[in-house]
Amino acid sequence: MDAKPVNLTEALATFDDVYSPRIVARMNDYDVRIAHTAGEHIWHVHEDTDEFFFVLDGRFDIALRAADGTESTVELRKGDTFVVPKGVEHKPSSPGGSILMFEPSGTKSTGDRHDGEIPDHVDSTTGHTLT
Numbered sequence: 001m002d003a004k005p006v007n008l009t010e011a012l013a014t015f016d017d018v019y020s021p022r023i024v025a026r027m028n029d030y031d032v033r034i035a036h037t038a039g040e041h042i043w044h045v046h047e048d049t050d051e052f053f054f055v056l057d058g059r060f061d062i063a064l065r066a067a068d069g070t071e072s073t074v075e076l077r078k079g080d081t082f083v084v085p086k087g088v089e090h091k092p093s094s095p096g097g098s099i100l101m102f103e104p105s106g107t108k109s110t111g112d113r114h115d116g117e118i119p120d121h122v123d124s125t126t127g128h129t130l131t
Contacts, residue, residue: 008034008056011130012098019092020123021101021109022130033101033127037094041122044090044111049104051084058097065089103127 006024012034015022019041021033037060053060053076060076062084076082078097084090110124118124 006130008100012036012056014131017123018121019109020125021127023127024130026105027102029105030102031105031107031127033103034098035101036098037092038096039093039121040119041092042110042114042116042118044114045087046084046103046107047087047112049107050086051090051107052081052102053084054081054100055079056098056100058094060092060094060097060099063091063093065091 008024011022011024016036018036018038021035023031023033025032034056037058043063043065053062055076055078057078059078060080061073062076062082063071063073064084065071065088074082106126108124108126110118110122
């Protein structure tokens, strides 16, 4: 067990990649991940798990697509939290910022299914170890 605290500001300073989450802690069967955000992510869905977001800095928007195809957007600012319920299609975007997420270990950042090709700036990963 590593009983050392992690300073999130210092951890975020160790990498520049956007939409490439780093695992800063594990709790039960969950990863605590941080990521830089900028630009558009992709439409995706996590069929079996909710996804928790906490905005550490900047702004982070989440477009949501209802089962009938209608779309809405939730705008989050520093200090805001939001949970995307399991099974809801969503597409994050950001003019720039950083987020913290809670997700079951092994959850892919591009979901169980997604629309279209994954752009180069979006890392399809289950999270990287913080170095």
